Structures are given as C-alpha cells and as structure tokens.
Amino acid sequence: MNLVIETIKSRRSIRKYETKKIEQEKIEAIVEAGLYAPSGHNKQPWHFTVLENKEIMDKISVETKKMLLDSETPIFRKMGRNEKLHILYNAPTVIIVSGKKEDSYSMDADLAAATQNMLLAAESLGLASCWVGLIVAYFNNKTEIKVRNEEVGIPEGYEVQYAVTLGYSPLYGEAKPHKRAENTVNYVK
Ligand SMILES: Cc1cc2nc3c(=O)[nH]c(=O)nc-3n(C[C@H](O)[C@H](O)[C@H](O)COP(=O)(O)O)c2cc1C
Numbered sequence: 684m685n686l687v688i689e690t691i692k693s694r695r696s697i698r699k700y701e702t703k704k705i706e707q708e709k710i711e712a713i714v715e716a717g718l719y720a721p722s723g724h725n726k727q728p729w730h731f732t733v734l735e736n737k738e739i740m741d742k743i744s745v746e747t748k749k750m751l752l753d754s755e756t757p758i759f760r761k762m763g764r765n766e767k768l769h770i771l772y773n774a775p776t777v778i779i780v781s782g783k784k785e786d787s788y789s790m791d792a793d794l795a796a797a798t799q800n801m802l803l804a805a806e807s808l809g810l811a812s813c814w815v816g817l818i819v820a821y822f823n824n825k826t827e828i829k830v831r832n833e834e835v836g837i838p839e840g841y842e843v844q845y846a847v848t849l850g851y852s853p854l855y856g857e858a859k860p861h862k863r864a865e866n867t868v869n870y871v872k
C-alpha cells in the first residue's frame with residue numbers, strides 16, 4: 684500500500700511513553716511537517732512551542748486536573764481525581780500549538796491540519812503521539828493566562844489550542860485501528 688495512506692491508517696493515540704529523549708532532527712522534521720499544513724488564505728496563523736521541561740509539564744498536569752475537578756462533565760471530574768493520570772502522559776516532548784485569531788478566517792481548522800500533519804510525521808518516524816486538547820484549560824485560565832503564556836513563550840496575540848505528546852513507546856505499532864463509523868460516505872456520479 685502507499686506509504687502515506689499506510690501511515691494514516693496505522694496512527695493511533697498512544698498514552699504511554701519511555702523516558703528516552705527524541706533525537707533533535709526528528710523533532711525538527713515533525714515541526715516542519717506542521718509548518719507545511721494548508722491554511723485558509725495561506726495565513727499560516729500558527730506557532731509551535733517545543734516543550735521539554737518536565738517541571739512545567741508536571742505543573743500543567745497538576746493545574747489542569749485541579750480545574751477538571753470543577754467540571755460539569757462526570758468523565759472530566761473522574762480524570763481530575765485519577766492520581767495516576769498525567770495530562771501529558773509523561774511524554775519527553777510536547778509540542779504546544781497556538782494560533783493567532785485576528786486576521787485568520789480559519790484558525791481552528793488550520794491548527795488542526797498542522798496538528799494532524801505532526802501526528803502523521805511522528806508515526807512515520809517510529810514515534811508515538813497523542814493529540815491533547817485538554818491543554819487549553821491550563822492556558823486559557825482567565826486570571827493566569829498572561830503568566831502561563833509567558834512561561835512557555837507563547838507570542839503576544841496567540842492563544843493555545845492543542846498539544847501533541849511525543850515519544851518512544853512500547854505500545855507503538857501495537858494497537859489496531861478503531862472500528863470506523865458506518866454510513867459516513869456517499870458517492871454522486
Ligand atoms: C481535538 C482533539 C482533542 C483531543 N484531546 C485529547 C486529550 O485531551 N487527551 C487525550 O488523551 N486524547 C485526546 N484526543 C485524542 C482522541 O481521544 C483520539 O484521537 C480518539 O479517541 C481516537 O483514537 P485514535 O487517535 O487512536 O484513532 C483528542 C483528539 C482530538 C482530535
């Protein structure tokens with residue numbers, strides 16, 4: 684089968700990582716894959732922060748879980764109470780994806796395209812990954828937003844939308860794809 688299609692079909696969200704560091708050239712290749720995503724009107728409204736500071740990652744996890752405890756959604760409250768859960772799964776590298784809303788017509792879609800490109804690049808390089816939307820709770824916290832953005836160098840005017848956890852994993856290549864939803868395609872000829 685075509686390699687790109689094979690990579691798309693074999694990628695899975697993996698939530699368990701080894702502590703082994705990722706080679707810098709692989710990280711750069713993954714970020715570059717993000718940079719090459721399509722974007723509405725070619726605005727490229729993204730910024731990528733490569734985070735490898737364990738102290739900050741742990742703080743993000745602890746503070747996010749505190750916020751989850753107050754959620755109206757039972758599953759989020761359960762996550763907040765789960766002592767074993769690390770929101771970023773103790774991955775050695777996390778890429779934070781932030782975007783510039785003003786002057787972009789399609790920031791969310793553009794950042795999602797960039798994020799998926801990075802997941803696929805990671806898969807093709809033998810790395811496990813997971814898309815983490817929950818990171819928004821930490822960065823969009825009303826009273827702390829400025830301090831938290833500065834902590835990891837998010838540029839002025841950008842807001843955090845997603846994160847991608849990355850690392851080597853014993854589970855890489857193990858999981859089968861989820862069953863796909865049915866009746867989601869039609870053809871008109
Ligand atoms: C927008 C978005 C946000 C997500 N946020 C999280 C998250 O915060 N934590 C997590 O563990 N997985 C998160 N995921 C991963 C999904 O749970 C996962 O893609 C889904 O269960 C399908 O599994 P698969 O990726 O292995 O096919 C997110 C995925 C998307 C597209």
